[in-house]
Amino acid sequence: MSKPKFAMYWAASCGGCEIAVLNTHETILDVDANFDVVFWPVAMDAKYQDVEAMEDKSILLTLWNGGIRTEENEHLAHLLRRKSQILVAFGSCATEGCIPGLANLSSVDDIFATAYHTVSTVNPDNIHPQPVFRVPEGELTIPAMKPVLKTLAQVVDVDYYMPGCPPESHQIAAVINLVIQVLQGKAELPPKGAVIGAGNSTVCDECKRKRDVKHITAFHRIQEVAPLDPELCILEQGVPCNGPATRSGCNARCPSVGAQCIGCYGPAEGVLDYGARLITSFASVIDATEPAEIERILDGIPDPTGQFYRFNLADSLLRASTKAWKK
Amino acid sequence: MSAEEKTPNKKPEKIGVYVCHCGSNIAGMVDVENVAKWAGEELAHKGVVIARDYKFMCSSLGQELIEKDIKEFGLDGVVVAACSPHLHEKTFRTATEKAGLNPYMCELVSIREQVSWVHTDKAAATEKSKAILSGGVHRVLFDEPLQEMKVPINPNTLVVGGGIAGIQAALEIANAGFHVYLVEREPSIGGHMAQFDKTFPTLDCSACILTPRMVEAGTHPNITLLTWSEVESVSGYVGNFNITIRKKARYVNEELCTGCAVCIEKCPKKIIDDVYEAGLGYRKVVYTPFAQAVPKYPVIDRENCTYFQKGTCKACEKFCPTDAIDFEQQDELFNVEVGNIILATGYDLFDARKVTNYGYGRLANVFNSLEFERLSNAAGPTNGNIVLRDGKTTPKTVGIIHCVGSRDRNFNNYCSTICCMQSLKFAHLVKERTGAEVYEFYIDMRTAAKAYDEFYQRVLEEGTLMVRGKVAEVTDAARQPHEEGKLIIQVEDTFAGKQRRIPVDMVILSNGMEPRSDAKETAKKFGISCSADSWFIEKHPKLDPVSTMTEGVMIAGCASGPKDIPTSVAQGAAAAARVLDKILQKEVALEPIRATVDEEKCSGCRICNNLCPFNAISFVDDLAVTRINPALCQGCGTCVAACPAGAISGTGFSNEQILAQIDGLLMVA
Ligand SMILES: Cc1cc2nc3c(=O)[nH]c(=O)nc-3n(C[C@H](O)[C@H](O)[C@H](O)COP(=O)(O)OP(=O)(O)OC[C@H]3O[C@@H](n4cnc5c(N)ncnc54)[C@H](O)[C@@H]3O)c2cc1C
Ligand code: SF4
Ligand code: SF4
Ligand code: SF4
Ligand code: SF4
Ligand code: SF4
Numbered sequence: 001m002s003k004p005k006f007a008m009y010w011a012a013s014c015g016g017c018e019i020a021v022l023n024t025h026e027t028i029l030d031v032d033a034n035f036d037v038v039f040w041p042v043a044m045d046a047k048y049q050d051v052e053a054m055e056d057k058s059i060l061l062t063l064w065n066g067g068i069r070t071e072e073n074e075h076l077a078h079l080l081r082r083k084s085q086i087l088v089a090f091g092s093c094a095t096e097g098c099i100p101g102l103a104n105l106s107s108v109d110d111i112f113a114t115a116y117h118t119v120s121t122v123n124p125d126n127i128h129p130q131p132v133f134r135v136p137e138g139e140l141t142i143p144a145m146k147p148v149l150k151t152l153a154q155v156v157d158v159d160y161y162m163p164g165c166p167p168e169s170h171q172i173a174a175v176i177n178l179v180i181q182v183l184q185g186k187a188e189l190p191p192k193g194a195v196i197g198a199g200n201s202t203v204c205d206e207c208k209r210k211r212d213v214k215h216i217t218a219f220h221r222i223q224e225v226a227p228l229d230p231e232l233c234i235l236e237q238g239v240p241c242n243g244p245a246t247r248s249g250c251n252a253r254c255p256s257v258g259a260q261c262i263g264c265y266g267p268a269e270g271v272l273d274y275g276a277r278l279i280t281s282f283a284s285v286i287d288a289t290e291p292a293e294i295e296r297i298l299d300g301i302p303d304p305t306g307q308f309y310r311f312n313l314a315d316s317l318l319r320a321s322t323k324a325w326k327k
Numbered sequence: 328m329s330a331e332e333k334t335p336n337k338k339p340e341k342i343g344v345y346v347c348h349c350g351s352n353i354a355g356m357v358d359v360e361n362v363a364k365w366a367g368e369e370l371a372h373k374g375v376v377i378a379r380d381y382k383f384m385c386s387s388l389g390q391e392l393i394e395k396d397i398k399e400f401g402l403d404g405v406v407v408a409a410c411s412p413h414l415h416e417k418t419f420r421t422a423t424e425k426a427g428l429n430p431y432m433c434e435l436v437s438i439r440e441q442v443s444w445v446h447t448d449k450a451a452a453t454e455k456s457k458a459i460l461s462g463g464v465h466r467v468l469f470d471e472p473l474q475e476m477k478v479p480i481n482p483n484t485l486v487v488g489g490g491i492a493g494i495q496a497a498l499e500i501a502n503a504g505f506h507v508y509l510v511e512r513e514p515s516i517g518g519h520m521a522q523f524d525k526t527f528p529t530l531d532c533s534a535c536i537l538t539p540r541m542v543e544a545g546t547h548p549n550i551t552l553l554t555w556s557e558v559e560s561v562s563g564y565v566g567n568f569n570i571t572i573r574k575k576a577r578y579v580n581e582e583l584c585t586g587c588a589v590c591i592e593k594c595p596k597k598i599i600d601d602v603y604e605a606g607l608g609y610r611k612v613v614y615t616p617f618a619q620a621v622p623k624y625p626v627i628d629r630e631n632c633t634y635f636q637k638g639t640c641k642a643c644e645k646f647c648p649t650d651a652i653d654f655e656q657q658d659e660l661f662n663v664e665v666g667n668i669i670l671a672t673g674y675d676l677f678d679a680r681k682v683t684n685y686g687y688g689r690l691a692n693v694f695n696s697l698e699f700e701r702l703s704n705a706a707g708p709t710n711g712n713i714v715l716r717d718g719k720t721t722p723k724t725v726g727i728i729h730c731v732g733s734r735d736r737n738f739n740n741y742c743s744t745i746c747c748m749q750s751l752k753f754a755h756l757v758k759e760r761t762g763a764e765v766y767e768f769y770i771d772m773r774t775a776a777k778a779y780d781e782f783y784q785r786v787l788e789e790g791t792l793m794v795r796g797k798v799a800e801v802t803d804a805a806r807q808p809h810e811e812g813k814l815i816i817q818v819e820d821t822f823a824g825k826q827r828r829i830p831v832d833m834v835i836l837s838n839g840m841e842p843r844s845d846a847k848e849t850a851k852k853f854g855i856s857c858s859a860d861s862w863f864i865e866k867h868p869k870l871d872p873v874s875t876m877t878e879g880v881m882i883a884g885c886a887s888g889p890k891d892i893p894t895s896v897a898q899g900a901a902a903a904a905r906v907l908d909k910i911l912q913k914e915v916a917l918e919p920i921r922a923t924v925d926e927e928k929c930s931g932c933r934i935c936n937n938l939c940p941f942n943a944i945s946f947v948d949d950l951a952v953t954r955i956n957p958a959l960c961q962g963c964g965t966c967v968a969a970c971p972a973g974a975i976s977g978t979g980f981s982n983e984q985i986l987a988q989i990d991g992l993l994m995v996a
Binding site: 200245268284285 | 927931971
């Protein structure tokens with residue numbers, strides 16, 4: 001009997017998710033033992049034509065990481081959706097846009113201008129990428145940028161969501177094991193649309209720090225609080241920790257080593273807009289009534305988008321700024 | 328309750344829609360027949376089985392229509408498109424309940440306040456009504472049957488403010504046999520009325536009618552009088568408020584003091600009395616504001632007391648025959664539990680200095696209204712002699728200026744209602760006591776209450792000269808010899824149609840009323856609202872003038888706007904009747920709109936823990952989860968919004984309901 005087929009693809013992402021999969025150590029051998037890996041650009045050579053030639057629904061499991069930023073991403077999303085039985089939005093970029101999604105605040109022109117024509121880049125020939133470029137041999141094309149980045153589910157139907165930037169390796173291993181168990185008839189798949197490889201509560205639930213009622217009189221950046229009390233809730237110490245609104249699953253990795261949670265596991269179950277939730281909850285525990293005093297405290301969060309929507313902007317209710325949408 | 332335990336409710340499948348004409352109130356701007364017909368057709372896929380329009384849905388016939396349909400069609404959801412839920416939500420929910428359906432399966436959406444009254448384009452208004460109605464239908468699909476909860480009512484009442492309105496309210500309740508805590512921030516009760524000599528229109532002696540009430544309030548077995556006291560904080564809800572009161576240190580032991588006033592006599596230090604004497608007279612540093620003060624115990628004014636400031640003196644202590652002076656006394660904080668609250672905190676006088684062209688504070692012989700009250704008071708600083716600022720010269724001509732700070736866009740737009748009558752009272756008193764020539768400068772003469780216009784006629788007959796026009800300026804810059812040494816009133820006489828300059832010896836400014844300077848803070852403390860001017864807002868300006876939108880908190884007297892004494896007294900009594908009505912019901916039904924924590928989802932982050940204004944939230948340490956006491960929760964939604972984990976949801980306002988309503992409004996699906 002031939003083994004079920006497995007694919008993994010990266011779209012607008014950093015590649016960390018692939019590393020996290022490889023970081024599952026021996027489990028990766030189980031993948032090889034149980035699956036026929038048919039398409040995985042980071043690990044093996046394969047051509048898009050090969051995928052196109054496959055029969056529809058012939059791939060059992062596709063892990064898709066990355067947001068949809070270019071026409072190529074979009075094409076592949078539709079293609080792999082067609083070819084796969086189970087499509088998993090894998091990692092923060094695919095589920096909620098992640099860091100690349102923050103570019104949804106700027107127009108494509110502004111992004112190119114900043115990337116190619118400011119001090120951020122050494123560009124002596126003043127190169128500016130064009131979707132179509134004429135050379136003597138003919139026409140060269142590269143995929144055009146879409147006006148905004150979309151999450152996978154905003155483009156195609158998604159079966160499961162696996163959060164994390166990147167997903168924790170132990171969670172990946174658990175999910176791989178689950179699928180293998182399903183193949184062996186020992187377990188059942190969760191209902192379609194479920195979040196897998198994560199918990200149902202929040203990071204605070206897994207965090208061991210002591211906590212009390214909160215009275216925030218100032219927000220600090222973590223490097224300004226020295227030394228941070230190792231036992232006490234980080235938020236209570238005035239460092240904006242996103243743990244309260246972030247889905248559990250990482251074993252409170254950051255708070256347990258003395259850094260605030262920045263929210264890479266995305267919104268907790270039932271949270272509609274991650275940033276808005278956090279903003280209301282932080283605002284609720286600000287201990288001041290005078291508008292000027294409240295302003296001063298809020299000034300302690302110099303980059304609100306980065307604080308509240310670092311991972312979730314593309315999947316928030318607003319998704320993008322009008323600047324990005326409108327020419 | 329965890330999510331799993333909840334049995335999902337069956338969604339309503341048969342919905343009745345009722346679109347009200349409200350006479351022409353709605354039908355004048357919205358094509359109601361069209362809206363009803365549209366709902367019957369376009370919302371049928373959402374379960375609408377009957378859609379009607381009717382002239383007055385709130386009439387008994389309208390209500391019966393709903394009841395009949397519930398029975399006939401087996402409706403399990405009702406949406407009424409009519410006025411604001413403030414007005415008739417209860418009406419339609421009661422009708423729904425009468426027909427055997429849970430009242431919370433009825434939604435009222437507003438197409439009057441939110442549509443017909445605010446639009447001028449009938450076609451657009453009709454479309455908007457459809458959207459709002461669609462929102463209601465989408466929402467009712469997620470409504471759940473809810474049960475009210477009954478809690479007992481504490482029969483004690485808190486009355487804040489011991490002016491005539493507060494005194495009246497306290498006495499009514501105490502006489503009915505229930506206990507009252509009467510909290511007054513000044514050393515004595517009485518309020519503004521205690522400062523007047525005579526009261527219009529009958530010219531009763533103010534003290535003669537007020538002090539018996541004060542004494543009664545001070546000695547009533549059912550009244551705990553707490554003067555020189557203020558409310559620090561309020562928690563709880565109708566039927567069960569918990570009040571923290573600060574009783575400021577008097578430095579006089581009330582158990583020992585007999586009220587003999589020897590301390591006052593012996594105190595060597597006098598200061599100007601800006602409060603009771605309106606700055607015209609003096610008081611000692613240990614003092615009672617006036618002779619008939621209730622209670623009789625004096626207060627030491629710490630800021631001005633020589634002992635407190637310099638460390639020596641103690642004359643009062645030396646002479647007190649009962650050793651009642653206690654310099655070590657501290658403020659006392661204590662709690663009382665009450666079921667209802669009446670706020671009767673009164674008004675402040677408009678500061679006439681703000682109208683710089685009238686010269687108050689700069690020109691010696693310009694007086695404000697309270698100064699004149701003290702000047703004319705037999706127990707006042709001049710023993711009732713109406714004299715100029717020098718304390719001896721009797722004026723020969725007096726000008727009284729109306730509407731100072733009132734009906735003036737630069738200050739307050741409203742009419743202070745009492746100052747026309749107060750000015751006429753002043754004119755009468757000046758005439759009676761000095762025989763001086765009196766001019767009244769008015770814009771409109773407002774004497775519209777019982778016996779008021781008769782009083783106006785009387786003052787006219789007494790020879791007071793009336794000049795209709797707004798005074799431009801009061802100045803001491805003489806232009807002509809006969810103006811030398813006088814105050815000249817520059818006015819456009821709108822009857823004579825010319826500018827006039829009228830020289831007088833004394834000017835009395837009839838300055839009006841303003842909300843208490845701390846009215847906004849008081850409102851916030853007690854959870855009620857203020858108008859833009861800062862007057863407390865009544866639940867309904869016509870039909871419910873002494874209730875507020877906060878259950879169990881009533882308002883009376885000038886705290887809600889300018890009033891005369893009879894109206895303030897009537898309001899005090901009305902507020903008391905409201906409270907007695909609540910007390911006699913013995914229990915109150917709490918709306919089932921409440922928050923619950925899904926303990927599975929609660930991470931114990933404790934963000935919500937100190938947010939509840941009703942102290943309904945507690946933290947279970949060993950389980951590291953938060954719980955909400957359903958009897959205390961008022962469903963305000965504060966914690967629901969704050970919970971970052973989305974672990975708290977509010978019955979009646981679940982995410983599903985709100986999102987469905989938005990979808991409906993946007994006509995999605
Ligand atoms: C110059 C003048 C003359 C007038 N003459 C007449 C007249 O002849 N006839 C007539 O019918 N009307 C007259 N009025 C109107 C009359 O004064 C009011 O109708 C009446 O005094 C209103 O009573 P009240 O109890 O509402 O307010 P107030 O008399 O202002 O009493 C309020 C009380 O509450 C206390 N208080 C305020 N805030 C707090 C707090 N936070 N905590 C505790 N206690 C607090 C105050 O110290 C005060 O004792 C006159 C008004 C003015 C300005
Ligand atoms: S440190 Fe962060 S994750 Fe831990 S309890 Fe505090 S807010 Fe939650
Ligand atoms: S603590 Fe927060 S930022 Fe850190 S890994 Fe976990 S979810 Fe991500
Ligand atoms: S009552 Fe008379 S004096 Fe007072 S504001 Fe109204 S109109 Fe002016
Ligand atoms: S909704 Fe929350 S904050 Fe509001 S009363 Fe209830 S428990 Fe308290
Ligand atoms: S805010 Fe939410 S998660 Fe945090 S303690 Fe309260 S109920 Fe629990």
